Amino acid sequence: MLRCSHVLCKVDDIAAVVRDYRDLGFTVEWGSAPGRAHNALLWFGSGPFIEFFELPPVFGLLRHPFGLVHGGPAGERLARWARPGEGWRDLALETDDTDLARARSALRTAGLPVSRVIRGRRTRPDGARVRYQYLASRPAGLPFVVSAYDPPQRPARVVHANGARAVARVRMGVAPADRARYAALVGEDRWLSAVPAATTGVLDVELEGLSGPLDPRKLHGALLAAAREERG
Incomplete structure (x- = not known):
């Protein structure tokens, strides 16, 4: 069963976002080492989290090559993510599985056009490697689907100075x-x-x-x- 995983906000300067949201009283976690990170995470004790990501518009030029490799819906999704401007850009639904093969099969059986499963990874600021999978739906405005993180990433305790729970x-x-x-x-x-x-x-x-x-x-x-x- 799919459920809301996280909301994605496209930004122009990830370092400025981390600084500003900390000024607003949020605890923000870098996705990777601060000097090279392209994303940051705003966790809560349970439920959905928020991801801020930086992606230059030039990546939109990769829509067709990316689509050829991973399927048309994936190319359309990349173009949406790379579109200029800041603000809410997408929403992810998650499964409890670390492999999306079963979820993809169920979505295709339901008649929903989806991409192939795409494997992703990142290295946390502490050097630990995180693996995940995702697949894109069509049209690109609909939520996409992500696997569970391997290993799990939610902090054991999250406190925001502004009271957000x-x-x-x-x-x-x-x-x-x-x-x-x-x-x-x-x-x-x-x-x-x-x-x-x-x-x-x-x-x-x-x-x-x-x-x-x-x-x-x-x-x-x-x-x-x-x-x-x-x-x-």
């Missing part, structure tokens, strides 16, 4: 043409709320426990706010 809700805009595929891919998910929209993609993210508003000048395009029930 967890992702309460992710609002996903879903275009009329994508509703059937979105429903087949996502099903029921406690963290996702689908709303009608002109285009499919992440709209905003609500956080539990925030002690106050966040300076939008430091969010790098991510629409983040306190959970609505907490705002009253």
Whole structure:
């Protein structure tokens, strides 16, 4: 069964993002050694996390070669990730398996067009190697699918000085043409709320426990706010 794994925010300068989010009271973890990292992670004690990533627009030129190797949906996804501008760019659904072969077979049986399984890895700041797999769905606005990290990566304890405890809700805009595929891919998910929209993609993210508003000048395009029930 797939469930919300994490929300991805495209940024122009990953070092500036880490600095600004720490200023906002978040505990942010570099994806790799700070001098060469292209991503950073904002974990919570449970539930979905947030990933910030930096990818120059020139990578969009690799859409067709990447698609030839991994399947058309993968090339389309790469082009989406590389598109200029900051802000929410994608959402990942995860499985408990470290291998996506079974998930891919189930999605294809359900009639969903997906890429081949793509193997990824990164080296953490402490030198430990992390392995994972992912596959892309079509159209590229729909969530993609990731495996469990090998080894698991969630910290044993996560504390944010601003009080944030967890992702309460992710609002996903879903275009009329994508509703059937979105429903087949996502099903029921406690963290996702689908709303009608002109285009499919992440709209905003609500956080539990925030002690106050966040300076939008430091969010790098991510629409983040306190959970609505907490705002009253």
